[in-house]
Amino acid sequence: MRAKVIRGVIVLFFLSILIIIYLKIFKKNQLEEIKLNDRVESTYNTNIIDGVKYVSKDSKGNEYIISAQQGEIDFLQTNIIFLKNVTALIKLNNSNNITITSNYGKYNIDNFDTIFSENVIIEYLDGKITGGYLDFSIKRNSMIISKNIVYTNLENVLKADVMEINIETKDSKIFMYEDDKKVNIKSIN
Numbered sequence: 001m002r003a004k005v006i007r008g009v010i011v012l013f014f015l016s017i018l019i020i021i022y023l024k025i026f027k028k029n030q031l032e033e034i035k036l037n038d039r040v041e042s043t044y045n046t047n048i049i050d051g052v053k054y055v056s057k058d059s060k061g062n063e064y065i066i067s068a069q070q071g072e073i074d075f076l077q078t079n080i081i082f083l084k085n086v087t088a089l090i091k092l093n094n095s096n097n098i099t100i101t102s103n104y105g106k107y108n109i110d111n112f113d114t115i116f117s118e119n120v121i122i123e124y125l126d127g128k129i130t131g132g133y134l135d136f137s138i139k140r141n142s143m144i145i146s147k148n149i150v151y152t153n154l155e156n157v158l159k160a161d162v163m164e165i166n167i168e169t170k171d172s173k174i175f176m177y178e179d180d181k182k183v184n185i186k187s188i189n
Helices: 004-045
Strands: 048-055 063-076 082-093 098-108 114-125 127-137 142-152 156-166 171-176 184-187
Touching: 048 082, 063 098, 082 114, 098 127, 114 142
Parallel strands: none
Antiparallel strands: 048 063, 063 082, 082 098, 098 114, 114 127, 127 142, 142 156, 156 171, 156 184
């Protein structure tokens, strides 16, 4: 009699495990189907936000503040926000602030990297850089400015295709895409 009870408990135990597994798989398939349907429906939907502002700090205490007149999040890429009329303020611990403005931006919420485009203006101390495109990365500690860049300060005007700046060390590389073209530097005085 005792053996029958033990067999009955074991059979009930295995049946309950099978039922639980079946229900989990069935519910998971339903959930995946719902997610897939949501994904298809949302390909044409976006979120538009007026008055966007993000503030972040790195491990060294440098602060990055980006704001825009308007932001748009695509439901398929929720970590990316497309910005209009963008202003960024970079407050460096060991240096002066950098201000960046542009018509458009693409901001990654996960790693704070930002692409600025159209009418990009970078201001630092007495210097000003204008261009068509800026790839700014906190992780790489770099700014890569390209597309008809012009750097002006109180003494010089420099024209080039690309300028790479290390944000931390301020080391810069300035170059042209084609070897036969030269970086153009003119003295204002």
